[in-house]
Amino acid sequence: MSEYHHGFSVSIERTGDERVLLSLYARGKLEHEDYETLVPMLESAIAGMDHPKVDVLFDMRDLTGWEIRAAWDDLKLGLKHGRQFNRVAMVGDKQWQEVAAKVGSWFIGGEAKIFDDRAQAVAWLEQNA
Template sequence: MAVQIIQDPATNMIEIQASGLLTTEDYETFLPRVEKAIEEHGKINLMFVMEHVDGWEVGAFWDDLKFGFKHHGDLNRIAIVGDKKWEIAMAKIGQYFTSAEVKFFSASDQHHAIDWFRVGGTSPAKA
């Protein structure tokens, strides 16, 4: 899987762009960056852009759950960007594992997610 991490101080956001199958190694790559941002800035926004994501390895799914429990109150907003129905479902399910607001945005509406982080406005989100 390919993972790219982008940090935007203007929106207090970390964007994780992912494709393929999420693995434990992917989580070992981006979770330390997310945790460092939380330590430095307090609550952050997280955007997870899923381009052709095929799912999670069992270990990676477990890493995701552990992160959610550990940082339950450390995220302000989470935007999940993609185009598959199961990604919409993941956004809805994800709401139960965090105190953050979680919304799904289609890939064509990714700019609305950034606006949502910036001004906290409404959006055409589906979740």
Template sequence: MVHTTHGLSIGIERAGREFFLKLKAVGTLTHDDYKVITPMIDSALGEVKHPIANVLIDASELEGWELRAAWDDLKLGVRHSKEFNKIAIYGNQEWQARMAKIGNWFISGEVQYYENATAAIDWLDE
């Protein structure tokens, strides 16, 4: 029997209106993964008037998305576009760098790709 690990884990820190979200994506993400994570993000950001969020996405173990999950990811980004100040994506694949560039089209804040986690965190802290 083959056991395939996939999913999203989330950490949320809050200081007033400011949030720091840390997401780790593993394997191939599914619609069910987003059914779990989306309400968490919606709830955290929905409790604050005009929230500001900086996000670190660890995509170093991300293999991709199922089609419906990719759509879920796009919807989540668009719904919270104005709340995302900076999104740093830490990964190790060229397609992840391209996805970061595409993300800039849909997010009002900045999206940057890094191959080094420390550099990504330093940019978020600027």
């Protein structure tokens, strides 16, 4: 019997005094516990910044969705820190991911865009760095 794998791989990189690059790779269905790990990491990275600018590279090609509580956690993250998100580049290849990207863009102050190709997503983020 195979095991079910899910969750985030997270990388956070601070550039200068105000920019943070948050790289996420999501696999399976995200759960509340995933956000209990991610949110404190992000908040720690932006702590002490007067006007943080967060760029996100979100690889969601292996994401199958969110449990209800995790979707609520995602919404709360957007409401609390949404104005700090500058650009969110999502990499995905499923129709529902495009819809999720569009809905997610309503809760951030910056731009959100979905890409089929990771290299294009990275290039788009670097245009604004």
